[in-house]
Amino acid sequence: MRSFRGGVHPPYNKATQDRPIERVSPPERVVVPLSQHTGAPCEPSVEKGQEVERGQKLGEAKAFISAPVHTPISGVVKEIAPHPHPVLGEALAVVVEGGGEMEDWPRGDVDPDSLEPEEIRMRVREAGVVGLGGAAFPTAVKLSPPKSIDTVILNGCECEPYLTADHRTMLERAEDCILGLRLVMRAVGAERGMIGVEANKPDAMEALRRASDGEVEVVPLKVKYPQGAEKMLIKALLDREVPTGGLPMDVGVVVQNVGTAVAVTEAVRDGKPLIERVVTVAGEVGRPGNYLVPIGTPFSYLMEVAGGLKEGVSQVVMGGPMMGIAQRSLDVPVVKGTSGILFLREVPPAEEGNCIRCARCVDHCPMELMPTLFVKFAKGERWDLLESAHIMDCIECGSCAYVCPARIPIVHYIKLGKLKVRSLK
Amino acid sequence: MNPILVSVLSMGLLALAFATILAVVNRRLSVREDPRVEAVLEALPSANCGACGFASCRDMAERIVKGDAEPGACPVGGAESARRIAEILGLGEVEVVEKVAVVHCAATSEQKVKVAEYRGVTSCSAANLLGGEYACRYGCLGYGDCVRACRFGAISMVDGRPRVDVERCTGCGKCAQACPREIITLEPYDRERGETIFVACNNPDRAPAVRRVCEVGCIGCRMCARTSDNGAFYMDGNLAKVDYGKVYESGNWDEVAEKCPRKVIHSTGRVRMERAA
Numbered sequence: 001m002r003s004f005r006g007g008v009h010p011p012y013n014k015a016t017q018d019r020p021i022e023r024v025s026p027p028e029r030v031v032v033p034l035s036q037h038t039g040a041p042c043e044p045s046v047e048k049g050q051e052v053e054r055g056q057k058l059g060e061a062k063a064f065i066s067a068p069v070h071t072p073i074s075g076v077v078k079e080i081a082p083h084p085h086p087v088l089g090e091a092l093a094v095v096v097e098g099g100g101e102m103e104d105w106p107r108g109d110v111d112p113d114s115l116e117p118e119e120i121r122m123r124v125r126e127a128g129v130v131g132l133g134g135a136a137f138p139t140a141v142k143l144s145p146p147k148s149i150d151t152v153i154l155n156g157c158e159c160e161p162y163l164t165a166d167h168r169t170m171l172e173r174a175e176d177c178i179l180g181l182r183l184v185m186r187a188v189g190a191e192r193g194m195i196g197v198e199a200n201k202p203d204a205m206e207a208l209r210r211a212s213d214g215e216v217e218v219v220p221l222k223v224k225y226p227q228g229a230e231k232m233l234i235k236a237l238l239d240r241e242v243p244t245g246g247l248p249m250d251v252g253v254v255v256q257n258v259g260t261a262v263a264v265t266e267a268v269r270d271g272k273p274l275i276e277r278v279v280t281v282a283g284e285v286g287r288p289g290n291y292l293v294p295i296g297t298p299f300s301y302l303m304e305v306a307g308g309l310k311e312g313v314s315q316v317v318m319g320g321p322m323m324g325i326a327q328r329s330l331d332v333p334v335v336k337g338t339s340g341i342l343f344l345r346e347v348p349p350a351e352e353g354n355c356i357r358c359a360r361c362v363d364h365c366p367m368e369l370m371p372t373l374f375v376k377f378a379k380g381e382r383w384d385l386l387e388s389a390h391i392m393d394c395i396e397c398g399s400c401a402y403v404c405p406a407r408i409p410i411v412h413y414i415k416l417g418k419l420k421v422r423s424l425k
Numbered sequence: 426m427n428p429i430l431v432s433v434l435s436m437g438l439l440a441l442a443f444a445t446i447l448a449v450v451n452r453r454l455s456v457r458e459d460p461r462v463e464a465v466l467e468a469l470p471s472a473n474c475g476a477c478g479f480a481s482c483r484d485m486a487e488r489i490v491k492g493d494a495e496p497g498a499c500p501v502g503g504a505e506s507a508r509r510i511a512e513i514l515g516l517g518e519v520e521v522v523e524k525v526a527v528v529h530c531a532a533t534s535e536q537k538v539k540v541a542e543y544r545g546v547t548s549c550s551a552a553n554l555l556g557g558e559y560a561c562r563y564g565c566l567g568y569g570d571c572v573r574a575c576r577f578g579a580i581s582m583v584d585g586r587p588r589v590d591v592e593r594c595t596g597c598g599k600c601a602q603a604c605p606r607e608i609i610t611l612e613p614y615d616r617e618r619g620e621t622i623f624v625a626c627n628n629p630d631r632a633p634a635v636r637r638v639c640e641v642g643c644i645g646c647r648m649c650a651r652t653s654d655n656g657a658f659y660m661d662g663n664l665a666k667v668d669y670g671k672v673y674e675s676g677n678w679d680e681v682a683e684k685c686p687r688k689v690i691h692s693t694g695r696v697r698m699e700r701a702a
Binding site: 089090325326328329347352409412413415416419420 | 540541542544545546548550551554555556562
């Protein structure tokens with residue numbers, strides 16, 4: 001089966017893969033950060049005290065690499081102020097109070113082959129669609145590549161342990177996935193469409209194949225972390241290597257997460273902005289599952305919906321356990337990049353040992369880097385050497401830290417190193 | 426011929442030939458150095474700390490002599506070295522403001538509200554990536570990056586926050602660069618009074634938000650701005666600041682510090698610290 005070099009096999013713990021996506025009734029108060037994506041934050045387009053309708057724009061994207069945000073509930077704008085943010089620590093956010101039950105967004109109709117690429121891009125941009133895999137890169141930017149694209153890949157790997165949001169999306173929204181893929185192919189002018197799925201989700205592959213009528217290739221991939229990293233995915237599917245410092249478009253490829261494809265479908269076909277997303281809530285809670293959550297819902301609210309905390313939780317992580325971000329507070333809202341919220345019993349070991357030069361990190365690094373050097377240089381504050389050792393190519397997948405017998409928090413050192421390298425430029 | 430004589434003669438001739446070559450080369454290729462560089466180097470502290478931004482003390486000495494750097498550019502040497510350098514170069518009087526590092530957060534680990542347990546690389550800049558253990562997003566993280574950055578052993582961690590020994594502090598600013606939250610700044614040191622006055626808080630939030638995260642943070646009550654007799658304290662939003670152009674002329678500094686309900690106006694002065702104790 002096709003795959004890539006390196007990687008690891010963490011226990012998958014996908015206990016929620018049989019739980020259908022459940023819509024969460026919205027809280028009375030949502031906190032919608034103006035920066036939920038890679039790139040420039042958007043600027044508020046509403047005022048305090050203004051009444052807003054569900055789906056109305058709260059923030060306008062002024063820069064090219066940016067995305068607007070919309071309100072998931074109808075109500076009144078209470079304030080525009082800094083609020084805790086799960087990724088940035090704190091960021092400007094629009095608070096809307098209101099609520100009421102949510103109905104399904106009215107469904108539209110569209111023929112992907114009759115739409116102009118520019119029209120697709122415009123609708124995707126207006127809907128504020130960003131990559132839902134976690135990095136939250138504005139999708140409209142990916143749909144405007146300056147280079148020619150021959151293949152669009154949908155990423156259905158979901159290689160992070162615990163997370164099952166994409167798996168459920170592929171099962172329950174297979175047709176929307178396929179339509180989303182067609183729309184993306186149309187927008188970038190690609191001939192070939194592929195969907196890469198890890199081989200442990202045969203039901204999802206079956207659903208996608210049925211929905212696509214054989215027009216796109218659904219390819220099973222080896223179950224190995226980080227199969228869902230876009231560079232690994234391209235290597236496995238097409239045997240192309242993205243050059244150092246480059247992007248998938250440099251090898252003629254655009255990669256989109258399956259959840260993003262559904263969001264593209266909803267944006268283009270129904271005119272629905274990105275106001276809710278599927279979030280896997282897993283770990284030590286009463287009712288773990290996959291929830292369709294309005295953007296801006298506080299983690300604490302979602303925790304109550306999912307049956308409350310069980311005994312012994314010591315860490316709350318946004319995203320998967322390998323690449324997710326540990327949270328300091330449950331006041332943070334669900335943002336567009338929140339693929340999951342994990343309530344974990346275990347915490348990382350407190351004691352870090354010395355490097356024994358076993359090179360397991362080097363063996364397992366999917367990017368073929370030398371993580372052991374990064375730690376050495378970061379400890380010695382040799383930021384110049386870090387850059388020449390290609391630290392910027394690291395995708396922070398955490399395979400190195402996972403296999404390290406000395407329990408060195410390698411990725412943490414790398415993040416610190418990248419910060420320093422960037423600040424020295 | 427006597428073999429001893431032969432070897433002595435041949436070796437002697439060889440030595441003479443090489444000595445001549447060396448003598449000629451020494452004349453031809455000699456580098457003449459400005460004697461002032463050596464003199465300026467003498468006047469510098471020779472710590473090679475890099476705080477001035479140049480590669481070494483010697484590098485800086487050369488630049489000063491060339492005129493690419495000010496005589497007072499060495500933050501470590503301070504007024505004394507600037508005066509000597511100016512003398513060597515015949516520049517006359519130069520004025521250098523002596524500065525020391527002050528830490529704009531004085532909350533002990535107990536006074537800061539703790540919200541999480543941090544496990545990871547024990548460095549402030551690494552912990553700052555995740556927000557650290559304490560609720561205050563502006564306060565000291567407490568892992569001592571500044572202590573490690575100081576070449577002069579002037580900073581130590583006391584009760585979870587850094588303490589600067591002003592006698593050892595040279596004002597090089599390495600600690601200020603190391604702090605990821607920019608809590609440390611260099612401020613004028615008044616030698617006559619033996620102190621630097623500063624506000625030991627960096628949180629610009631409004632009072633309720635500050636009270637939630639810290640027992641001793643500045644709540645922006647404007648008391649210092651109101652009580653100061655010459656406007657030496659002013660408000661930057663919700664945070665009190667010191668106007669260093671006026672503060673050392675202020676007569677009622679003690680009263681202002683006393684009136685502060687959060688006691689965040691501090692002095693580095695040892696005399697005052699003793700008096701307070």
